[in-house]
Amino acid sequence: MRLLKFRRFNFFYDPYLLVSIILLSFIGLIVLYSASQGNTTIVIKQSIFVFFGIMLMIGVSQPDPAFYKNISGLFLVFSIFLVILTILFGNEINGAKRWLDLGFFTLQPSELIKIALPIFLASYLYDKSLPINLRHTFISILIIGASFFLIVFQPDLGTSIVVLLAGFYVLFLAGLSWKFIGSAFAMFTLSLPFLWNNLLEPFQRQRIATLFNPEADPFGAGWNITQSKIAIGSGGIFGKGYGSGSQAHLDFLPETKTDFIFAVIAEEFGFFGTLILLSIYTFILFRCFYLSFNARDRFCRLTIGGLSLIFVTTIFVNLGMVVGILPVVGMPLPFISMGGTSLLSFYIAFGIIISMASHKKLIQQ
């Protein structure tokens, strides 16, 4: 238990997570300056966003986890409400309604569901007898499925799959029976051809095909991945130096500020920079592993486990895409990519994790 006692209130925090997340955020801002071609307006805006994000995270970590257990249902309902609102009134970009324009901020509610769902499931399964019986499994799956399809219809396949995973992680950690997992996996495998033909848009199939053969169309579908590989590869061991990445600065690299920011790091700081970044992420994950192991109750355990798995999933979907071993899916690199709702969600998620890490029940159960 870590807390600073002030005259009037206690301050709850976890130094390891706090320091590494603030460090990542700083690295993100520094790289953003280069990735945005030295655009100070963008960097200042993002700095403000990061500052409020960190404040929010610290704020969120102050209440007792019980608070989150109590409001988790409300949080999920509110998030779903926002998604429905988005589908009805959202900004339509390229045929997809994913964003709510709040004037000062463009909110992507599906990103909120990504954390609201696992927290709700953790609280739902908190007092159920384990292993979970069929009825609770069914109810959980119903909730997960509803959230999933809501986002599929935006349409936003990438986020919907992450939401699906988020729900599944919690169920799995809570002890979903292996038999169930096995049969679900078999069904999924069998229905793959159907999903490929019906669920995926042609451009999504194209992206997957591109993964296996980016050289087939280096100026079309393979452009992003080809240029990303060139950027990373040409970084070498120590990189081309801060602000000197030709791939990033001459616009060969796509989406340098957001999805492909890792390629900028790799180009300018080399394999060395890559290792440092991956070390920080690994450190955070080990800390989360430790925290969930020592969590004070099942709710905390499942929440920390679920949220940290969403975190690591996002990281690897992004990295896998940028280095060319996974298909191109719009997924930011947590705390580094210029953000949006996704970044906000992760600050909230880690605020909750820190709250769970720092609030221990005085009476051991």
Add this chain to the structure above:
Amino acid sequence: MIDLQERFIERKSFIYRLFIVYFMFGGLLLAVLYQTFQLQIANYSEYEIAALENKTHEMNIQPTRGIIYDRDGNILVKNIPTFNLIAIPNKVDDPEFFIAKIKSFIDITEEEENIFYEKFKSKARYNRELVVKTDLDQQEIASFKVRKHNYPNLLVEKRYSRHSDFPNILSHVLGYIGSPSDDELSSILTEAIHPRQETIFSYANGFISGKSGIEKTFDNSLRGEFGEKVYEVDARGKLLQEISYTKPKEGNSIFTSLDLGSHIAANEALKGRMGAVVAVEIDTGAIVTLFSSPSYSINDLSNGISNNQFNALIQNPNKPFFNRALRGRYPPASTIKPALGIFGLQNKLIDWNFSIEDPGFFTLPEDGRIYRGWKKGGHGTVDLEKALIVSSNTYFFSLAYRSDINQLADHLSKFGFGKKVCLDCFDENEGLIPDPQWKRNKLNSGWSRGDTVNLGVGQGYMVATPIQLAYYSSILAKKGAINKLSLVQSEPNQVDHGMNLNNFTKKDWDRLHIAMTDVIDSPAGTSRRLKDLKSFQVAAKSGTAELVSLDSKEDYLLVRQNEAQRDHAIMIAFGPMPDPKYAVSVVIENGESGGAVAGPVAISVLKELIK
């Protein structure tokens, strides 16, 4: 309430499951690390090059072609800058609409329009440019400039054109340039630093290569070397800044041995008749005149000509493209007689005192066939000297009759007949010395004595080109020494004094020269009319090549109604005597009389050269 036992099992299961997922992501971490390692360390150099290639854009710069000079330093072909309206064909979708739009502000003639359509397709490949209109004036340039932003596929730029101030006079010898064939293009581009890159053109017509004449034979030397411009570019291909610039190396200038004045003189003397004039500097073997008529404008050919104009040139019955100086095959006729005389003296078939009675014809003993001379009644008693001066056919018929054909053919080849005589001429014809073997192979019939008799006066199967006649003339002038002919100034070509002229002394040569000088200077000479045209002595031999074999002069009068069947007029000459500097040959197709028609042409060219 959950009991402690259950809590313990639950935690164990939780950790176990969390561990499985973490383990999976650990695998992913390794995969990402491995891939990053592959990209950044294992294959670093490959990606480093790829990144470098990404951001640099190299362009070749077309070199300008070398200048062609005559022997006095007069420029024969040069590059002149003009402002041209240039289209980028691969950015034009509809050529007709495109031209119609341009027409609204710049006059495009029908001719120019046709050229554009004809060349559009082939130019639309690669990044070749296509000139819409050359040599724009200030007003046209201005009216384009205000509309420039509407035409990303059109530009006005200073480009060079290949230009000669004497486009019709030196056409055949200089030749013209044109678009290279695909093979030529790839050969040109392999010399460039970046074979497949874009080229910044210096010429209005884009890639060029020599197509004929000196432009073709010396193409490699004239061509020059590509320069290079390297730009930094962004992903949209926008040129950001110039990184490096290598100046193109201008092509080598060619200093030819040609004499401009003699070509002008030849052109004036021939007056557009079909024929050729070749003159050679005797001491060096340098070709000073290589003129063929009629001709065409090399400026037109080099800078774009429509298919209609081109076809008109090709279908012209006078064949202006035909280089008569190098490829015209004419019977040498009486001009061969000095070579026959040398043969007779060498082989002791005759000597200078040997004479015959010339009744005006020669009767072949075998079958009584009559071979006529040009003068009815003959020349009376003729020895070799007189036979040359009056051009007695009978004398040489009888000399040839007594000659061995194989020996004679071998002898004639020493004078350059039947083979190429020029080191660097474009597409030279070899002519022909007939012999029994040739006749058997080609005509499938045996050699007759009559064939040898005909050869004695340069008729029958033998044909020679004007350049061979000039070469022959220069050997006669230089008393047997041989210089291979050449179009460029250089060290004197290798002189071979070893022409094996046994039993033929300097004295014999002097007598031969005197006899040939008397062809003009003697009152009996066939070319006596030329005597007063000049102030120096010239040795010569005229010839009149019969195209139709006839028995009498009356028959010829019928034949000459058809101009194309009239005799060719031929002249070889060298002077000034007694120390000749230049040897010349003239052929005028259907000119009839060698002495009277070809002679004055030879004299005016010699006068121009000797002055």
